Amino acid sequence: MSNVSTAEFGAPDFDAIVVGAGPAGAAAALELARAGRKVCLVERGPFPGSKNMYGGVVYGRILDTLLPNWWEEAPVQRWVTRRQTMILTETAATTLDVRNEAWGRPPYNGATAYRPDFDSWLAQKAVDAGAVLVCSTTVTGLLRKDGLADGPVVGVRTDRPDGDLTAKVVIACDGVNSFLAKEAGLYPEVDPANYTVGVKETIALPREVIDERFGVRGDHGVDIEILGCTGDIPGGGFVYTNTDTVAVGLVLSLPALAKGELRPEQLLARLKAHPAVAPLVEGGDVKEYSAHVIPEAGFDMMPELIGDGILVAGDAAAMCLAAGIWLEGVNFAIGSGAAAGRAAARAVQRNDTSAAGLEGYRSRLESSFVLADHRRLRDAPHLVMGELAQQKMPRIVNGVMEDLFTVTNPDPKPRLRAVVRKQMKRHGVKWRDAVKDGLRAARTFG
Amino acid sequence: MAEPTHYPELSFESRMDSVEFRIAEQAHIVVDDRICADCSTRGCVVACPANLFVPTAAGGILFNYEQCFECGTCYLVCNEEGAISWSYPEGGHGVVFHRS
Numbered sequence: 001m002s003n004v005s006t007a008e009f010g011a012p013d014f015d016a017i018v019v020g021a022g023p024a025g026a027a028a029a030l031e032l033a034r035a036g037r038k039v040c041l042v043e044r045g046p047f048p049g050s051k052n053m054y055g056g057v058v059y060g061r062i063l064d065t066l067l068p069n070w071w072e073e074a075p076v077q078r079w080v081t082r083r084q085t086m087i088l089t090e091t092a093a094t095t096l097d098v099r100n101e102a103w104g105r106p107p108y109n110g111a112t113a114y115r116p117d118f119d120s121w122l123a124q125k126a127v128d129a130g131a132v133l134v135c136s137t138t139v140t141g142l143l144r145k146d147g148l149a150d151g152p153v154v155g156v157r158t159d160r161p162d163g164d165l166t167a168k169v170v171i172a173c174d175g176v177n178s179f180l181a182k183e184a185g186l187y188p189e190v191d192p193a194n195y196t197v198g199v200k201e202t203i204a205l206p207r208e209v210i211d212e213r214f215g216v217r218g219d220h221g222v223d224i225e226i227l228g229c230t231g232d233i234p235g236g237g238f239v240y241t242n243t244d245t246v247a248v249g250l251v252l253s254l255p256a257l258a259k260g261e262l263r264p265e266q267l268l269a270r271l272k273a274h275p276a277v278a279p280l281v282e283g284g285d286v287k288e289y290s291a292h293v294i295p296e297a298g299f300d301m302m303p304e305l306i307g308d309g310i311l312v313a314g315d316a317a318a319m320c321l322a323a324g325i326w327l328e329g330v331n332f333a334i335g336s337g338a339a340a341g342r343a344a345a346r347a348v349q350r351n352d353t354s355a356a357g358l359e360g361y362r363s364r365l366e367s368s369f370v371l372a373d374h375r376r377l378r379d380a381p382h383l384v385m386g387e388l389a390q391q392k393m394p395r396i397v398n399g400v401m402e403d404l405f406t407v408t409n410p411d412p413k414p415r416l417r418a419v420v421r422k423q424m425k426r427h428g429v430k431w432r433d434a435v436k437d438g439l440r441a442a443r444t445f446g
Numbered sequence: 447m448a449e450p451t452h453y454p455e456l457s458f459e460s461r462m463d464s465v466e467f468r469i470a471e472q473a474h475i476v477v478d479d480r481i482c483a484d485c486s487t488r489g490c491v492v493a494c495p496a497n498l499f500v501p502t503a504a505g506g507i508l509f510n511y512e513q514c515f516e517c518g519t520c521y522l523v524c525n526e527e528g529a530i531s532w533s534y535p536e537g538g539h540g541v542v543f544h545r546s
Binding site (some may be wrong): 045046047048049051052053054114115116135136137138140158159160176177179190192195197199200201202242245254255257258259260261262263264265269272282283286287288289290291292293 | 453455456458460464468472489490493495496497507515522533535536537540541542544545
């Protein structure tokens with residue numbers, strides 16, 4: 001695209017072009033439109049959210065300032081009032097089960113939603129504020145000033161006839177594969193080890209059946225995160241409830257998946273057959289199968305966030321947080337997108353959309369949860385995807401539980417210390433290594 | 447883990463039939479299977495969630511773009527420079543999720 005010459009005369013078509021109408025793009029366009037800027041939101045799918053899937057929960061606090069009382073109208077499936085972390089071996093499960101009724105009342109905490117519904121709703125807020133939404137249009141490259149390969153970004157080329165669009169700033173919210181951030185030279189290298197692929201089935205079940213299986217009522221729902229369910233492949237699983245469907249899925253490290261024997265849907269079939277999971281998900285029709293790549297490594301894989309005439313937000317900037325007990329993405333997308341929109345609006349107002357003029361984006365991110373959480377938890381994805389957490393810890397935890405709760409009369413009860421020592425030895429974990437990873441975890445989460 | 451007993455697992459075809467694809471006329475992914483012929487790893491074959499990469503008897507790879515999730519797994523796991531040319535489908539085409 002470097003040789004494309006751009007509109008050299010007259011004003012650009014827009015103040016800003018936002019590429020991708022997911023949560024990051026919609027939030028960016030919303031903030032730009034509210035600041036009175038002329039903004040175009042370009043989406044390659046036929047409607048916002050049509051290309052998007054995720055592992056289940058939208059955390060709404062980030063919406064409070066953007067859209068007060070958002071919960072009165074957001075297209076939510078269920079409010080998550082029960083969340084579980086489940087640790088599996090082939091035949092056993094140990095589960096941390098947390099309930100909180102406060103999460104089922106305004107202002108709520110997390111919600112399950114269908115992304116096509118949620119993303120369309122959020123993008124409509126940008127449109128209501130004055131953004132121009134153009135769907136069914138794929139951006140195929142960047143336009144550079146005077147057609148110079150490393151010139152400032154001055155717009156995008158689309159696959160529409162005469163489809164060049166010019167602007168003072170482009171915000172790349174084009175998802176995990178972000179060809180725009182790569183074309184802009186903001187990604188130094190792409191390492192497959194930083195990525196996972198998520199696969200998911202959405203299974204129809206009657207609402208009452210879901211209420212009964214998951215132990216919830218009304219519009220309350222459940223989110224279950226699962227460790228130890230992906231065989232030799234680093235990853236995890238999830239089950240969560242919508243109103244009248246249940247979603248079950250896996251997240252799988254790409255290099256290990258590619259080297260292994262089993263395909264994603266075969267691994268998913270094993271999870272669905274597990275004695276702790278089967279009673280929750282069995283029997284219904286699969287309404288939709290879906291797959292999406294996830295930027296798993298967080299802070300350590302982030303691209304440069306700012307270039308001349310361009311900002312990167314959402315999954316395109318690896319803003320997805322995969323930190324073990326916290327698995328979040330939509331909120332980070334909205335947070336980074338809104339910050340990009342505000343920084344871009346300010347830069348346009350000051351008539352300086354160079355990298356220096358856009359630097360406000362970074363300071364906004366640094367002073368919010370988006371980069372604060374990512375920076376603090378930068379080691380978490382590595383810890384969670386490591387051999388100890390993935391392969392050994394689930395066996396030790398379930399082994400200890402088995403030894404503690406299997407009554408061995410007439411033998412006396414074992415001591416906890418002896419049980420832990422025995423299980424660690426059986427699974428080849430030395431105290432030294434356990435302490436080392438324990439300290440790493442304490443530094444990250446403590 | 448135990449294989450499922452009470453509820454037989456969905457066939458791959460029915461699994462993919464649950465997904466809407468608005469198929470573009472032009473392929474958005476092109477596989478140069480002369481390069482694949484020299485590849486011994488072939489991570490794409492096992493990793494592609496849509497099972498779009500099929501080894502042929504002749505030692506190449508048969509690829510079909512039509513039921514692609516546009517996830518990017520194939521090019522990320524590909525070891526062979528230039529084997530997979532990957533872009534997004536024409537606007538409005540490709541996978542369309544409704545309940546994901």
